[in-house]
Amino acid sequence: MSNPGDADLTPIEHKAQLAGWFAAGSKPRSAWTIGTEHEKFGFYTDGLATPPYAPAGIEALLQALQPRGFEPILDKGNVIGLKRAGASISLEPGGQFELSGAPLPDLHGTHAELHAHLDEVRKAATPLGIGFAPLGFHPIATREAIPWMPKSRYAIMRDYMPRVGAMGLDMMLRTCTVQVNLDFGDEADMAEKFRICLALQSLATALFANSPFLEGKPNGLRTLRGRVWTATDPDRTGIPAIAFEPGFGFEMFADWVLDVPMYFIVRDGAYVDAAGVPFRAFLEGRADRLAGHTPTMGDWADHVTTVFTDVRLKRFLEMRGADAGSPAMMVAQSALWVGLIYDDAAQKAAAALIRPWSMPELKALRLAVPEQALTATIGGRSLRDVGRDVLAISRAGLQARGLGEEVYLDVLDEVVASGMTQADRWLARYEGDWARDISRIFAEAAV
Template sequence: MSNPGEADLTPITSVRQLAEWFAAGGKPRTEWGVGTEHEKFGFFRDGHATPAYEGAAGIRAILAGLEGKGWAPILDAGNPIGLKRGAASISLEPAGQLELSGAVLPDLHATWRELREHLREVHEVAGPLGLGFASLGFHPLHSREQMPWMPKGRYAIMRRYMPKVGSLGLDMMLRTCTVQANLDYGGEADMAEKLRVSLALQPVATALFANSPFTEGRPNGFRSMRAQVWTDTDNARTGIPAVVFEPGFGFERFAEWLLDVPMYFVMRDGKWLDAAGRSFRDFLDGRLDILPGERATIGDFADHVTTAFTDVRLKRFLEMRGSDAGSPAMLVAQPALWVGLLYDAAAQKAAAALVRDWTVEEIRALRATVPRQALAAEIRGRRVQAVARDVLAIARDGLRARGLGEEVYLAPLEEIAESGLTQADRLLQLYERAWDGDAAEALLHAEV
């Protein structure tokens, strides 16, 4: 989840205006870049507790240490809740998971350099405090009650609302970490094809990146508990929206869909106002009870867009959201996969052909089985492992066509697809053998 941005006070007068807001994100192919975001759990190496916000070795202290490396603080009600440096930012997830929202970069080599620099800086600040950061999809040890809360206004609103709309929303907030790639689109037709292809293939990515087999110290029966959590978080704003696969789908139809996603909040005068469960359409008409007579602005809509948690999210770019966080190599493999599939015209057409006949019902059924079965799940009688091999072959061709040598970053995914063993499977093997049933070792093993 991002830090609050600058508000656009332009009044909304039509849905077409919202479609134009999305359309303004389109770029010529020569300007396409890649942004990568990843989250990680902080933990004390001695005892494995999760650091609170305050304290000599708390998350606030981590932010203060990073300020000394040229990062500027982002404040919420006077509390530092993030950092900004150039086009990159660091933000806090609800339990203090540290997120790097990377700059939009020209290639994957730059992404790898950015990641290494970030991890080096975090090590330099966290190490003397006795803290490490682990990159896993779901916290392997702690219960909800053992996780701290960060002082961010929007999280307080979500904390109250989540239990009303799903049983696992608080787990999503407190106990999950992801890696996502943010990619550009050309125009409306390109956006629509990219969104359809990436939504259809998101369950395949979920299987390849599965890395969360433990809950509260024990195997949980899933390869990706993080992906399972999203199935009961808030179905009004998550998953695979059927509207994307309707004939004629485009910016305006997606804007209409978003207007029916219940609101979380509105920001006014630097404060988050609780609008949870209310209608954005009422806000458009000046009928929002917490701001009577006031009509929504483009800035309000931009904030609202960030509260749709579909497996791929359309903003003024596309966010690939279906993957567990993992090792540094996997953190770069995730954008490599999607750049390979979607940034070369021939690769994109090949990926579109691969999924063209898949129905929404089939894709959703695959999405439902992948958290537990990962590469052993099936669609149309084919194991996901076999589909993943095809997908990776297309991605490799797409990266080769870019001529930058970026295909090297697919290597860990190709090993997973060949062996059939995900990061989660490797963790379970270690748990049963070398770790003698101690899931706490997963934090140390996954330290980045």
């Protein structure tokens, strides 16, 4: 979840403004960029406990990083993030450390940015006795053992989540992801890309599966994080069927988002609890809890960030299906989608590949993947087989860009060739060299 920007106080006077907010993200191909976001769990190297905000924890780390050219992001006087040159560092609810990368022109820049960030964080964290491990779900900590970060919006979500899903608090505290944000040219381009990415998000969940442990033991799944998202909040997660309806575009999506319950609005720097109130009710003056507040475009922009569909449409497309993983896998996640939707021929091939799949098949696949990963099937084919085709399309798309970026897919080719996800490799280590000592994962996964 990214840090909010400056509020847009423009009043909402008609619904066309809402569709127009999405449409404003349309860009010519020459302006398309790659924005990669990745999260990682902090741990004390002595004892492996999760660092609190303070003392000697996340706050101290943010303070150690700040002199490196960062501007602090404050919430009631607490430093809860940093920003610098188009990128930002933010905190997930349990202190998961996230880099929201700058918009970059190519994957080589993504690779360089990731490694520069990891090096910078490592230098600041090591004197504090803190390490970081990118995994999809925390392998040992109970929910109760993870401290909450002092971000006002999280207090509202913490209260609301248990009302709508069994695993919302686990999502907040015990999961990490890697995402990529990519652009679209116009409404038709957005719609095609949105469908492709939604249909193939379960494949990404399988390819990047990296959460096979729960509280120190195997959990029976390849991606517990993937399972968590099936039991978080049905009003704002999953695959929005509307994206596959004829005529889908900005207006139809805005109309769907209007019925997603809100979490909050922000007034004078303070969060006003609006949890459970559909934005449509707020817009139509039917939200008693928000009486006296005029809906603004800033409220709409904030609300859109609380829509957690497998692919999120903002003023770009955000791919949300993958567990956090090794640095090579983090870059590969961006490479996969850039290859598929930043080249016209690749995009058309991907659209043709997913066209026969029905909505019931896509939803069934999403439920099957957390346990079955690459052995899950759709259209009579395993995801391992589908993955071969998708990687070939993506590689061709990257080759067409002519920048040598296809090298970043090699690690995914290895996953498909072997059938072994990151989760499978951890499980083999657990049963083998680790002699079921799960604590070994922290040193081996550390970045």
